[in-house]
Amino acid sequence: MTDREYKSLVAEAFRAMKKAYAPYSGFQVGAALLAEGTEDGKPAVYRGCNIENAAYSPTNCAERTAFFKAVSEGERSFRAIAVVGGMHGQVTDFAMPCGVCRQVMQEFCDPDTFEIVTAVSEDDYRVHRLRELLPEGFGGQMLR
Ligand code: THU
Secondary structure: OOHHHHHHHHHHHHHHHOOOEOOOOOEEEEEEEEEOOOOOOOOEEEEEEOEOOOOOOOOEOHHHHHHHHHHHOOOOOEEEEEEEEEEOOOOOOOOOOOHHHHHHHHHHOOOOOOEEEEEOOOOOEEEEEHHHHOOOOOOHHHHO
């Protein structure tokens, strides 16, 4: 991906963060997932935000919201996800995906090519590969 493409995916994650429903923690997260696209090979971006719950454990992270939206629309192939987050929407640090979200990425993505882009601004972003963030991940091949 080019610098311009990373920046535009980060910008989408910032837009997604505005929709966060985080009345309990106050920590707002936005994600933008770049998928291959289901129609005529045109890449598509799926936004997600965290959605909290008064019972706490039903809370869904921004990354999983984005993945579940995309998969439910027929997407199965993904290139990258941008993630931003901060208390009350003030992004001061790089928000890393939680372990559960990394495992969901492992289900659908090639760990050697899928990129996780964390950012504090459009100009200040870092790129990781899934294998780096989830080494020796458990996958469906173990069940065969
Ligand atoms: N959160 C995410 O949305 N993504 C992550 O990867 C880490 C945590 C959310 C869940 C919860 O609503 C809030 O951040 C505080 O944990």
